[in-house]
Each structure stands twice: as C-alpha cells, then as structure tokens.
Amino acid sequence: MVKTDSRVFQVTKVTGDDESSEMVEIRERSLTLVQATSLLLVEYVVLAILAFPWSYSILGMAGGIITTMIVAACTLYTSLILWRYCMRHPHIRDIADVAYELCGKSRIAWTAAFIGLALNNIFIMGLHVNAGTVAINTLGYTFCSALWGLIIGVIMYAGSLVRGFSKAEFAAAISAGTMLLCFFFVVIGHGIQDHPNGFINEMQTPTKWTVWAPEGTTFVQGISALLNIIYTFTGQALIPSFVGDMKNPEEFPTALYISMSVEVLLFTICGAVVYSTTGPLATTPGYGSLTGWFRYVAAALTLPTIIIVGMLYSLVTSRALFFQIFSEKSIHRRTHTVKGWGTWVGIVTAIWVLAYIIGEAIPFFSDLLSVISSLFGSWFGFIFWGSAYLKMNRGKPFRGLHAIESIIAVILIGVGIFILGVGTYASVQSIINSYATGSIKSPFSCSDNGF
Template identity: 55%
Template sequence: MSDVEQASKEQLEAEKLSGSQRLESDNSSLISVLRERKLTWKEATLLLLTEYVVLAILAFPSSFRVLGMAGGTIATLLIGVLTYYTSHVLWRYCMKHPEIRDICDAAYALTGTRWAWWLAFVGLAANNWAIMGLHVVAGATAVQTIRGGVECTLVWAVAMGVIMWFFSNLRDFKHMAYIGVLASSTMFICVWIVIIGHGIQGHPNGWVEGDVIKITTWAPEGTTFVQGMNALLNIVYTWIGHALIPSFVGDLEHPEDFPKALAISMCFEFILFSVTGIVVYRYAGQFSTAPGYGSLLSSLSRVAAGFTLPTILIVGILYSLVTSRAIFFQIFPEGSIHRTRHTFKGWGVWVFIVFGGWVISFVIGEAIPFFSDLLATIASVFDSWFGYIMWSAAYFEIYRDTPSESRGLLIALTGAFFFIGGTYVSIQSIINSYHEGAIKAPFQCTNTGFTF
C-alpha cells in the first residue's frame, strides 16, 4: 500500500470514530441507527454491475451498424480501456481525499472553490434526472412492446414513474446493492436472449423476401459525421459511469478494496458490450435497432422486453439515490442526528427531495419534444467532464512528479473531443429532427413500442 493510501486510510478510520459511529456504540439505540461508510467491496461490485449492465447495452448493435464491424469493435475496446484507467485514477484521487462523498465533492477538492461544487451538482442533477426520465420513457416503451400498444403510452409512463419514486425512498447503498442483483441478472438474461435469438431466428424483424443482410467492416459509404459521432457517443455514454463512482467509494468501509470491484465489473462489461454488438450486427445487419430486441421477431422480442423491466426500474432508482444523497448531505452534515437516526425531519426532507427529483425527471422525459437529443446534449456537456477532463486534472495532481504526464494530456484531449464534438452533433441532431418532422408531441399517447 502506498504512503498516500495508508495516510488516507488512517484519516478515514479517525473520521469513523465520530458521528454515526459513536451513535452505534450506544447499544440501546442501535436499532434506530442509519449506518454510513459500511459498504463492502463485494456490494460495490454489485452496484457497479447495476450501473453498467443496463438497457444501453442493447444500443451497441445500432452503433455497429453505423461504425461497421471493425469500427464498432475497436471503439468499444479502446473506450473501455480508457474508462478503466480513468476510473482507477478517480479511485486514487478519492483515496487521497477521503472527505469526498460524491462527484460534487470531487470537483470541490480539485479546485478548492464552492462554485465548482455547484457546477458539478448541476451536471450531476441534469444528467441523472435526464437518465431517470429516460427510464420512465423506456419502461413505457417496453410495456407497449409486450402488450402491442393497446393502452396510452402516457399511462404506463406515469405507472413507471410512481413505482420508481416509491422504491427510491431507500436511503443507503447497502440495501440497493442487493436489489441491484435483480437488475443486472435480468438484464444479463435479456442480453443473451437477444444474442441467441438473432442466431436462431431465420431473419430479423423488418426483413422482406429478397433482402440481403449487409455487414460492413467500417462505416458504410455515405455515413455523415453526425451519424458516426452519435454512434460513437452511444458507446461512450454506456461506458461512462464515473459520476456515481465517488458515491460508492465514499461509502466503502475499506475504500482501498475498490479496484477489486472495478476489475470484476469491467470484465463483465467488456464481454457483454462487445459480444452484443458483434453478434447482433452479424445477424441483423442494417436492420439492427436500439434497443436490440427491436430486430427480433415477435415472440422473442416480447420476452426480451419483459426482462428489461426490472433493470429499467432499479437503475432509475439507483440514479435517484445518488442524486438525492448529494442534496441530502448538503442539508445535514455527516454525524447529524437526521442522517444517523430515523427522525421525522430527516425522513420528511428525504421524501421531499426524492419526490421532487422524480417530478422533474418525469417532466423532462415526457414534456420535452426532443428528449433523446436533449439527453445526448447533457451527456456530451457533462459526461466529457465527469468521465475524462476532471480526471486529467486529478492525474496531474497525483502523478505530478512522474515522467508520464502525457497520459493526463491524452485524457484531457479525449474529454475535449467528446465535449466539443458531442455537443455540436447533439445540437445538430435536434435541428435535423425538426427539419425531418421527427419531433414528438409532449405527453403523447402514441404507441412507442416496436411493432411486428
């Protein structure tokens, strides 16, 4: 263990003697204590798998359709390697600053200014609330695919939002870790239904007699920069989960064990992401859709859509938990009785924060007519910082006396590329959607599910 890690561990152990830890020593009130910093590395692994083994995996075949087999595979592997490296840098930075409890605290530690905390919070909230809104829409779409669009889509969107709001009133990661097992397990099954289903069905959904399945090595001729960049960003957004990692590390009892969780989850991600893109694109070709179950035939597609529902619901809850805790921790400092005991005031504030977050998310998902492009814009603006640029600054702080500063520069340039290129492409996509008349009506009842 390095001197930095040892010093951080000793500082963290000292902090644990205050606040909630002292309260836990009172056996008469032990049952009413809400425990923080008690996450194990195995539970952190489950949280990472909950975060990464999600519906977005099924967008890889459509990215491969645009980038080609070689282009999609190389992009998946290179972005994955860089994600692993920057996540490791992020962990080392959290070890150096054990006071970090979320991405906002990390921004404050990097700059020493309160405005950086607020900017990071705006990014975290906008990103997470938009993702929560996406899960409202995705849940309604999955149900409409299963049921054939027999009810108003908005009805199912409301139902999804209410279910996720109710279960978002959980307040700790420890319980969320075990609930997340259901999310990652059902998504794992869904992915393999999609993969195997494309291999055993005779032709993909949308195919007609005489069609030839077209597979290209690189991006097909005529692919525009906007199309190619959007496909690349789909892969980037699936890999980037850095905004949640400081929250997990900050709640670990032994944060030095986080690399174990990171390595295990990354192995699963490399396999699932690449195999899904390669196999589905191999069999569906130009008929590849996002999500990938759209190119399956009716019976298989409905089964796959059904298995996405637990993941959609639980991952939405996880993003709500991270955002709500960031707000809650600013209202009540560590050691506060409202964080360590079941008080009326503490629970009242928590329920209000959670409810407000889901109202905002529902409105974002249903009211904004260019929601998918808005999500891409938010991800470009903020994920480029959360995934790359912030950790280039952290890299220079951690490794300032080493000769490998070029790695920090590479991380910064990558983030700048996705920030500038991604934002341009997302805005241009909104403009194109308006010109093509593809902008949806707010709060629509139109069937958004796949038809067969």
C-alpha cells in the first residue's frame, strides 16, 4: 500500500520593502483518522435517516430490515474496494479521477463522471434547501416558503466559503450530534405519543404494521422505498476526496467500520421503531408523524444537519472544480491570493444558485431522493466498484476467493444497471403520481410545505 505524506505548502509573506518570516499556508492531505471518521458520520448521519420509517411502511418490517442489511453490506464492501483502488492510484482525488483510471485513462469518462459528481452533489444541496423550508414551516408557517429556501441557501453558501476539510471537524461534530438528538426525539416521541399525526381511528387510519409489504403496494412504491434506503447508504462519491486528503490513508478502513456500525444501528432502529407505532401513517421525513412539541423539537434539530451537510457537499464540489482550474503546485492553491479566492467564491456562488433552483423547482423529498439514487447512486454505489474490482484483479486465476469476489463484482454491476434503468422509470412515475394526486406543492411556491 502507498502512504501519502501530509503536505504543507509555505510561502514568505512580503510587506512593503521588508520580508517577514511570517508563513502563510493552506494545508492539503491533512485529515486525521478522527477527522475522517467525523466526516463520514456527518455524511451518513443525516436527514435521510428519517426516510427509513416510510420505506419500512412500504416494504414491511422484515422487508425493510433485510433490505437495510443487504444495502449496508454492499456499501461496506464497495467502499473497501474503492479505498484499495485509491491506495493503488494515490493521485486520485475525486470520483472523476476514478472513472478516468477505470476507463483506460479516457478523458470522456473523466468528464462524464465529473459532471455526474457535480450534479449529484448539487442535487443533494438542492434537497437540503427544500428540507430546510419543510423544517422551518413545520415549526410555524410565517411567510413565503420560497423565501425561506433562499434564506437557508444563503446561510449554507456563506458557510461553504472555507477551502479545507480540516476546518469542518467541529461543524461535523455539531451536525452528527444534533441529528443524533433528533433521532432520539423521533424514536422516543413515537413511543410515548398515543397516536401518530393524521390518526382518526383504527377503522379509517389503521396503524398496524406488517411483516412484509402490505397488500396493495405497487411496484413504483416498492422501488421508491428501496431507492430511499440506497440513497442514505450510497456516499462513495465523496470517499476519494476523504482518502486523498488523509495524512495516513491506510487508516481509512477503521473510520469506515466505525461509521458503518453507527449507521446500521441508527437506520434500523429509526425505521423499525417508528414504523411499529405509525404503520402506513409513517411520513418522510419521519418527524411529520409526531404530534405536539416532539414534532417541533425534532424539526428544529434537523436544521444544523441540513445546513452543515449542505455545506460539506458544496465543499467537495467546489474543491473538485477548483482543482481542475489550478494544479496542485499552483500558487493559487498553496497561498491566499486574490485570483485564487476570487475563483473559489465564483464557483461556490454558481453551484448554490443552481442548488436553490433545483430545491425549489423540484418541491418534494422522497421522490427527489429516489431520482438522485437512481441516476447517480447506480454508478457511484455499484457499477464503478464492481468494475474496479475486476480491473484491479484482471489476469488472476479464476479460483478461490477471487472467483467468489469476481461473481459478486458482476452482480454489483448488474444491480447498478437495474437501478439506473428501472429505478429511473419508477422515480419519474412516482413524480408524475405525486403531481396527479396534488400531494406536493407547486414549484417556487409560497405555500406551506410543513407538517
């Protein structure tokens, strides 16, 4: 394995006619194990946890738990393949570099993956704009939802102007901590309250849960529920950026094991406990089925995570764009220059404008998760890593563990193709159904979208 040394770039600061010994530096490759673990947790312990109760209400209790375990195992395995691939190619800094290597140093593949990474992250940023308005309106609708989205977007934009991951450790701790508190409020609140929000009586609004998918569940609903779970686990697109910025990238699996253990525990408990008390009345986000002050507290606690995770995705996207403009040896990356900061601010501004447009133009939560999962999770969660394993082990005798892993790699590629094709169809059909039933607000609307 290759160990990448931490690089600290230094320059002499000149003032007037005299040289000062003061050093100005911008650190790259500086992430520690603790910081990498924190970033993984802030990436995964996010608002999408609260989509699990709705997914379980579609798949059933056993169906939801089994799906969660299978997707988690796939994510862990493919993430380790990605880490090994990054260690073999230490110059890789983002998902586009992975595609470039996988496709025989194809510039077309690099461009396609780079665009995919940017769009994936910008869509997620837009999702956070939308989720912010839902949370604020749940606390109490006061004025135009589209303006609330703008305010949330500006807050995330301002926090996205930093240029390094190492400064995000404290924010990551706040995000994961508040989301953990929200998790407890959602789980405990559903256990304490007599009935979920929207309950009338057991005849009109039954709250019983089922072992498998309840009768009447459609194919589109089932695929959408599956895609919601896949979305929450599929974060491999950011891993090359984390590995590439670590002091000791060989420590990354430890961070991965810790974060994955926490994820499986939280996701399963949230989905199972909330679904067991709400049945088909489960909502997405899950705090929508709470009543009284529990709903307000839970909605408020989602806001730090919404903002910080939105900033994290902005940082990854902006760095990827910035690194294509300036090489690693460029003075504009190594020091604080007007041109460097001007370019950085321009990039951050442009992607947040796009994110706001997406968040307001596509005003739904679950369906947007499904769209992101099918279009991007299919590649970044499955197809790439099955292909990466086959390429890394090309030429090995087809026997033993290699034979088993090769079969798994082919299955992963097949699953990714299925998600891309069938998942995209189901996502689009679900959007059409949502508009047809009037269950979502119109684009750029001032109407109340809270619970």
